[in-house]
Amino acid sequence: MKTDEIKILLDAFYNGETSHEEELILLRYFESDNVAEELLGEKEIFLQLFQSEENIEVPPTLESKLEDLIDSLAEKDEKKKSRNKKHLWIWAVSAAACIAILFSVGLYFNNRPHESSILAGNEFQEKQELKDTFTDPDQAKKEAEKALLLVAANLNKGMNQLELVSNNIDKTNEILDKTFNRKNK
Structure with missing residues (x-):
């Protein structure tokens, strides 16, 4: 076979365009002793591709x-x-x-009485004006103390409820951790 034909077959082989028969022609050519000098480098490469797997050490x-x-x-x-x-x-x-917090805040603001429905007409205008409500300072001090005690009591009640919620969240997290740890094992 001519060297030009072998070169064409080699190009087709490297491009993956050869058939099984064409590959056998190339193999026979490179296994023979009649390989052109310019294709000796190709001979080594080509024959390495077709070596048996017995030489590979694992x-x-x-x-x-x-x-x-x-x-x-x-x-x-x-x-x-x-x-x-x-x-x-x-x-x-x-x-x-x-969502629970937003829902609670919404319920609070929705259920409290509106100032506009309680106060009518002139009373609403009076509410807008800031006036002293007490003339006696001692009575004002007593009322302020009552208001502060009421705020403190409500704040304590809220803090207790917040502590209960925090404990429930901690318990829930412990249960979830145990559940996930069991599944991972």
């Missing part, structure tokens, strides 16, 4: 290393999934808490 520890690598990648994937689930739960609980 290290004895390769299999165990690959198994360890696969196991470590699987562990990382599981940890990532569990972390994503945990973040999803935290986000969901946070969103639910925000």
Whole structure:
């Protein structure tokens, strides 16, 4: 076979355009002793592609290393999934808490009596003007103390309820942690 034809077949081979028969023609050509001098470099490359697999040595520890690598990648994937689930739960609980707070604030403002419905006409205008309500300072002091005690009592009640909610959230988080830890094992 002519050198030009071999070059054309080689180009087709490197481009992945040869048939099985054409590859056999190239193999027979390069295995023969009649290879053109300019194609000797190609002969070495081509014959290396078709060498038998008997010459390839596989290290004895390769299999165990690959198994360890696969196991470590699987562990990382599981940890990532569990972390994503945990973040999803935290986000969901946070969103639910925000919605509950907004709902509570909305109910508070919706259920309190409006000033415009209580005060009518001139009384509303009087409310707009700032006046001293007490002429006696001692009576004003007593009323201010009563108001502060009422605010303090309501604040304490709110703080107690907030502490209960915080404890319930902590218990919920503990349960969720236990649940996720069991699933991860």
